[in-house]
Amino acid sequence: MTLSKPTPVGSDPENPWYSMLRCLRCHAALRLLHGELACQACASTYPIDDEIPRFVPQESYAEGFGYQWNRHRLTQLDSYSGMPISRDRVMNASGWTAEELRGKTVLECGSGAGRFTEVLCETGAIVTSFDISSAVHANAASNSRFSNLRLLQASIYDLPLPEESFDYLICFGVIQHTPDVERTFKTLFRYVRPGGRFCIDVYAAPIAYLHPRHLLRPVTKRIPPARLYGIVQKIAPKLLPLSMMLTAIPRVGAYLARLVPVANHRHLNLPNKKAMRDWSVLDTFDWFAPRYERPQTRRRLQRWTKEVGLSKVSIERHRGLYVISGIK
Ligand SMILES: C[S@@+](CC[C@H](N)C(=O)[O-])C[C@H]1O[C@@H](n2cnc3c(N)ncnc32)[C@H](O)[C@@H]1O
Structure with a gap:
């Protein structure tokens, strides 16, 4: 050999x-x-x-994600922002602790630029992380310092991994962006060992559909990523101050701000104006670019978890998301 x-x-x-x-x-x-x-x-x-071993063609429906994560390789990394935003999101949503993860095998699905990969690797878990898009290269540039990271470019629908082999599975921000959400959701569980733990989130319907971005998405999702990014980069910083002003209005502010088509992270208390602008451009692009965006109802998620045969499962609402977690 x-x-x-x-x-x-x-x-x-x-x-x-x-x-x-x-x-x-x-x-x-x-x-x-x-x-x-x-x-x-x-x-x-x-x-x-x-x-990085690659098991998918270079081009896919997720090309816009590859573009966004390579443009914003660092923006959401805790080691870059200096704030434990990604760490808190993983630990609060899953209820897992760094101590329990140490030495365990974790499968991270749809890892983007690797904001959660970094958190998981820091626990000392053995992390297998993949994404269908070129985002894996952004992830590698930030996280290849971890010797406990195994990174590949692959699709949830066709994974080169042994089934029922991982102690933990995490999948954040992904399943609503796949062409067949039910198939994606059910496929994930094949890779968790019996008794293993999982934590998956998904945009919550119907509330997510009430956002005005859905009026523009039929047009914006057809614009090539570099062109759309150029538009968002110009417009988002102009709209952000108006959105911030509206969110400051007691009680109704958050609802009023939804009328302005720009992502606003006021609730995160980011450290400076540059960070607020970068997060805003990134997430506004993330609203308008994806080919698919299909939020799910609690009822549908409950049905799917039953059909998979999961009994120890909870479905919690966190802001605009459902978090599905439990034991296989
Ligand atoms: C909104 S991003 C979330 C990335 C990361 N989990 C985070 O929260 O920062 C969704 C990611 O899912 C990936 N994705 C979409 N469909 C996928 C599939 N079939 N298999 C693997 N990854 C997929 C995209 O390429 C993209 O990086």
């Missing part, structure tokens, strides 16, 4: 993590051969781009 560069992020030649990867076609083990992953049984090969 020829071991040639590049080797996948986080891999130790003595104990290569990619030996856990499976061929998408025949499920046999893969091995590193001439800088690619090659199936030991059939002729399939999988490229390694900048040290």
Whole structure:
């Protein structure tokens, strides 16, 4: 066997993590051969781009996400903002602690620029993290310092990973942006071991549909990402002060601000104006660019969890999200 560069992020030649990867076609083990992953049984090969094994075509419906996360690689990272915003979101939503995660295997699905990857890696968990888009390169640029990170570019619908093998699964901000939310939701549980824990969030319907962005999305989601980003980058900083002024009005302010099509993170108390502007541009783009955005009702989520056979599950409302967590 020829071991040639590049080797996948986080891999130790003595104990290569990619030996856990499976061929998408025949499920046999893969091995590193001439800088690619090659199936030991059939002729399939999988490229390694900048040290990240790739199991999807370079282009997909999530191209806008790749663009946004590479433009905003650092914006939402706690190590960059200096605030524990991502850490609090993971720990508060899931109820997990850093102590319990240490040494456990965690599967992070749809990791974007890796704001939650960083939090999970810091606990000492063994984190397998993937995204369908080129966002994985932003994640690697920020988080490849963690030797406990295994990073790949892959889709939830076709994962090169062994089923029922992870102690923990986390998936934030993703499932509403996939073409078949029910299939996405149900597929995730296949990778959690019996007795393992999961935490998934999704935009809450019907409230999320009442947002005025849905009037513009049929047009904006068709605009190429770089062009749309240019528009958002010009307009969002102009609208943000008006939105901030409205949110400051007691009682009705938050409702009034919804009429201004710009993301406003007043509640996060970000450290300075630049951070507020960057988060606003990022999240305004994130409203208008995705090909799919399908919020879900509590009733539908309850039905799906029953159909998957989950009994220890809770569905909690946090701001505009439902958080589904429990034990498989
Ligand atoms: C709104 S972003 C959330 C990223 C990250 N979890 C966060 O909260 O910062 C949604 C992410 O889901 C990814 N995604 C969409 N469909 C996917 C799929 N089928 N498999 C894996 N990732 C997917 C997108 O590429 C994008 O990075």
